[in-house]
Amino acid sequence: MPERNQIIDDLRGICMLGVIGIHVGSFVLESPQPNSFLYMLLEILSRYSVPAFFFISGYGLFCQYRPESHVAYLPFLKKRLQSVGIPYVVWSLLYLLYFSAVMPGCISWQPGNIAFLLFYGLSCYHLYFMVILLWFYFTFPLWHKLFAFFQRCGLKLGFALLFFLQITFNYWTCHPNINSTELPLLLQNLFNYRLNYLPLHYLFIFMLGGLAAIYYNKFIKFITSHFTAVNIFYxxxxxxxxxxYYYYYFYYNYSLIILVNTFQQLSLQGFLYTIASLLFFCAVFSKTNLNNPCRQFIHLLSVNSLIVYLIHPFWMDIINRLCHAGGIVMTSKRILAIYFLLVALSVFSSILLTKLGSKFPHLALLLTGKRPKTNTF
Structure with a gap:
C-alpha cells in the first residue's frame, strides 16, 4: 500500500472547491433577492469539505503510523508543529496585519489578546481548521491506541459505537442548553469557542481516514464493487x-443564516452527507482517467491546496471591498463569476508563491511549513 496516492490526494482539490464555495456563499446574503438554491449549493452542499480534510489527515497519519507501530511523540509533534504550526502562526499574523491596515484600530496588539486569537483560531474565519488539526496532532497517540483497540475488539463494533457516539456528541455540542454567562471567563471562552478547537467533533471522520489507510486495498475494492450503492447513498x-433545508425554509420560515447554522457539517444531515461524499468522490476518482481534463484541474487544485486555502479569504475581502466601492449589486451570475475568479486568483497566487519559495527556502518554510527539496516546489 503506497503512503500517498492520487485518489486521496485529489480529495484536497475537490475539498478546496467546497471551502471556497462556503465562503463565497456569504455574497448571496448581499443580494436584493437572495437565491435560496444558490445559497444551499454554496453554503450547505459544500459542507463536506471541512470534515473531508480531517479524513485526509487521518489517512496520512495512519499510513505513516500503523496501529501496531510506536509513535515517538516528541519527534512526531516537532514535525507537525513545523508543517502546520509555523504556517498557522505566520498566516494568522499576516491577516491581523492586513485587517489592521484596512480597518485601523480593529485589532488590539496586546500579547494577551494575540494569544487569545491564536489559541481559538480567530485571526481570520477560516484558520480554526488548523487549530483543530493541531489538536488532532497533540492527541494523536490516543487515537492511535484507540484504533489498535478497535482492531482487537472488532472494527465493525468499534466504528459502529463511535458512529453513534459521534452523532450524540455533535448534537449535544450544537444544542447544549447551557448558559455560558454563568461560567468563569476562562470556561466561558472554552465553551463559546468549542467548535474552534475540539477535535472530538470530527473524530469519526478522522478515524475513517485511518481505516481507509490501514485497509486501503479493501477500501477501494469495496467502494468500486459497490459503486451503485455508494451512488444511492450519496x-x-x-x-x-x-x-x-427546504422543509424548514418553506414551512418554518427559517432565514438563510439560521438554515446554514442548523444544517452545517455537525448536524445529522451534514454528518451523513460528509461520509457519503467521501465515499462517492473516492469511488468516482478510482474510476476516472488521470488524463481527464476535470481530474487534471482537480489535481492542480490539490497540489496548490494549502496556499489556496490560506490565501483565498484575502482575495475574497479585496473583491468584496471593490464591489462595495463600485456599487455592484450582487446577482446569482455575478456571485458565480466571483467564485470562479476567486479560484483562479488563489491558484495563481499559490503557483507564484511556490516559485518564490523555491528561491527563498525560509519563505517557503514560513508560508507552508516545508522547505523545497529541489528547484521546483
Whole structure:
C-alpha cells in the first residue's frame, strides 16, 4: 500500500472547491433577492469539505503510523508543529496585519489578546481548521491506541459505537442548553469557542481516514464493487440535507443564516452527507482517467491546496471591498463569476508563491511549513 496516492490526494482539490464555495456563499446574503438554491449549493452542499480534510489527515497519519507501530511523540509533534504550526502562526499574523491596515484600530496588539486569537483560531474565519488539526496532532497517540483497540475488539463494533457516539456528541455540542454567562471567563471562552478547537467533533471522520489507510486495498475494492450503492447513498444524503433545508425554509420560515447554522457539517444531515461524499468522490476518482481534463484541474487544485486555502479569504475581502466601492449589486451570475475568479486568483497566487519559495527556502518554510527539496516546489 503506497503512503500517498492520487485518489486521496485529489480529495484536497475537490475539498478546496467546497471551502471556497462556503465562503463565497456569504455574497448571496448581499443580494436584493437572495437565491435560496444558490445559497444551499454554496453554503450547505459544500459542507463536506471541512470534515473531508480531517479524513485526509487521518489517512496520512495512519499510513505513516500503523496501529501496531510506536509513535515517538516528541519527534512526531516537532514535525507537525513545523508543517502546520509555523504556517498557522505566520498566516494568522499576516491577516491581523492586513485587517489592521484596512480597518485601523480593529485589532488590539496586546500579547494577551494575540494569544487569545491564536489559541481559538480567530485571526481570520477560516484558520480554526488548523487549530483543530493541531489538536488532532497533540492527541494523536490516543487515537492511535484507540484504533489498535478497535482492531482487537472488532472494527465493525468499534466504528459502529463511535458512529453513534459521534452523532450524540455533535448534537449535544450544537444544542447544549447551557448558559455560558454563568461560567468563569476562562470556561466561558472554552465553551463559546468549542467548535474552534475540539477535535472530538470530527473524530469519526478522522478515524475513517485511518481505516481507509490501514485497509486501503479493501477500501477501494469495496467502494468500486459497490459503486451503485455508494451512488444511492450519496443521492439519499443529498436529498436528506437538501430536503431538510427546504422543509424548514418553506414551512418554518427559517432565514438563510439560521438554515446554514442548523444544517452545517455537525448536524445529522451534514454528518451523513460528509461520509457519503467521501465515499462517492473516492469511488468516482478510482474510476476516472488521470488524463481527464476535470481530474487534471482537480489535481492542480490539490497540489496548490494549502496556499489556496490560506490565501483565498484575502482575495475574497479585496473583491468584496471593490464591489462595495463600485456599487455592484450582487446577482446569482455575478456571485458565480466571483467564485470562479476567486479560484483562479488563489491558484495563481499559490503557483507564484511556490516559485518564490523555491528561491527563498525560509519563505517557503514560513508560508507552508516545508522547505523545497529541489528547484521546483
Amino acid at each position: 443521492i439519499f444524503t443529498l436529498f436528506f440535507i437538501g430536503g431538510s
